[in-house]
Amino acid sequence: MTIFAVACAGMYPILHMGRPWLAYWLLPYPNTMSLFPQFRSPLLWDVFAVSTYATVSALFWFVGLIPDLATLRDRAQNPVARMIFGMLSLGWRGAASHWHRYETACLLLAGLSTPLVLSVHTVVSFDFTIGIIPGWHATIFPPYFVAGAIYAGFAMVLIISIPLRVVCRLEDFITEKHLTNMASIMLATGLIVCFGYAMEAFFAYYSGNLYERFMLVNRMFGQYGWAYWCLLLCNFLAPQVLWFKKFRTSPFWLFVVSLIVSVGMWLERFVIIVTSLANDFLPSSWGQYIPTRWDFATFLGTIGLFVSLLFLFLRFLPMISMYEMRSLLPAAKVNGGKGAHGGGHA
């Protein structure tokens, strides 16, 4: 999911530049035209944050697949498939030395990925905060964006995994306990996001600043007021049902809440981006944002790309790590607890 989402996300800035064939200008490459990126701009940090994130996520994903790819190779009937899986599994034989290095590599990559999740969303929040428009320039943005990302991410995982476990009969692997734990994380991160809304609203007042105060009133009662109230309904009110065990343990209700949260997170971006830009400091530059068909096409297109990539993955590669499941079996515990332990870490 991460990799497919990054692939989709990466398309936006590139398309946004207007001349996507010149995207490489973003990179600080040696050149004779004295074109060099502005290193103090978070937009440039974005280039590095996103590409690092994509690289490490891809590596983490691929390394995690290696033992399973070897299993697929061993079981493949079709010689072409056997050859492809054989190349991808990098000569994995399951030797003790392989496992030893493998576990170290997984641990290191997991350690690297965690701060990267923070850095990538933090840099996105810097993109906004460096613009001094009211509604964008708030110091709480970094943690608030990171929490929002985890919130939306878990909602999306639930949206995908709840139907999947029914269709593919994975109830024994993706158990209710997993779903309940994800629900708790959603509730916690959702509350952090709502804390962010509360702080933004309070500080718009507390700043005593005309423009900040106008931003808040405009958000609530301006031309896009509906979006703000829907946002609060989706991201604040709806997930409060997760306080109750009945909703946390019911896949149906979790699915519904996750859908609502996904809509809410879309609305959040809409509120932040559109309301602040539509009514900034100068009334002469005020306007109303009306999405063109290209806006819709880009959005629908990336959703299509995401879903296609995801389905291709589900079709050709194991959606649940086979070797991790093996190590969780009771027999694995009897023969050697080490495997199970390492699997748990990876």
Next chain:
Amino acid sequence: MSPTDLARLDLRAPEAWAQSRRKALVVGGVATALMAVGFFLNREQFLRSWLLGWMFWVGLGLGCLGLLMLQYLTGGAWGMVIRRLLEAGTRTIWLLAVLGLPIFIGVKVLYVWAQPEHMDEVLRAKAGYLNVPFFLARAAVYFGLWIGLTTLLNKWSTSLDEPSVHYAVEKKIKTLAGPGLCLFILSVAFAAIDWVMSLEPHWFSTIFGLMWLISLVLTAHSFTIAVLYFLTQRGRPMGVLVNKHHFHDLAKLLFAFVMVWAYFSFSQYLIIWSGNLPEEITWYVTRLSHGWEWFGVSLLVFQFAVPFLLLMPRSFNFNASLVLKIAGLILVMRLVDLFWMTAPAFHPKALSIHWMDFVAPVAIGGWWVSEYLRQLATRPLLMVGASGLEEALQHGGH
């Protein structure tokens, strides 16, 4: 070790600590007497220093409450062994409310927004929030909430001292801890705005509440590590029960808190620096000139870089005495950080350190530590009947 075996162990705080309590009282008394002299010499400075010391110890008491509720929610072996230490910390909040009286009485001397002669357009615009009656009412609500939470949590947990299973009680505590933590976070954020941020009433930063939150968690966690370390020395019963894996977990958590603190601080600095708006940047301009910058640099080095590097290697985390030293360093730096946040508000044009800045934290600390030790002695150091205690004590022993 089964719950019945545990019940036979002597799980009280060491006898010798009663002596330390008396010492703390003497130190607190002497320092308070000095502060009383200071009050007649320089009333303004008395309040400024008192605020510094009070904020430090308030952070400690509140951090204990926050960590305790967090622990009830998440569980984990690290917290089973420090629950009672945190609980003792929460039972000092009433004393902190009393020690805050000078601030509440002296609000008109301490805070610019409460002085009519300093009123301007911006301050008038926010007078609906920053006015003396509302300020005092809010403080009463905060302390009411904190003391209420403390009372309930402490009342219910007494039944966990008997070696039998109390699922109903544990469920009750957990049910309170969730909403309690939400209210706690909100109240702490607003308390930070009231007591520290409003010293410079024109300045604002939306992350400030979160920064204060992580600061007090950092303070309470470091302090608790130190207390646990001394409780496990010299063959005391806790030393048999608490092993190096518990310290390892606590050290990892400390590492995480240090990183979160650095993350928030850096984010705030970078955003304000890059925005460079006059109403925001002044806070940093003051704090990064006239000698105040050395405090900022020392925070970067001793509250982030040194603990970060020392807590990174796994083997260092198992070294309890090293973790103790790092925790001690962080506690000192917490005070430096508070000084750096508050003092430049009063002396923007020159570095100024007063003798009362050293005495006030000691005065309040003396009273606080003695109350903490008194509270610690009133209950066993472990909740013998808490479910999962056995597993928690076997931590790392498989």
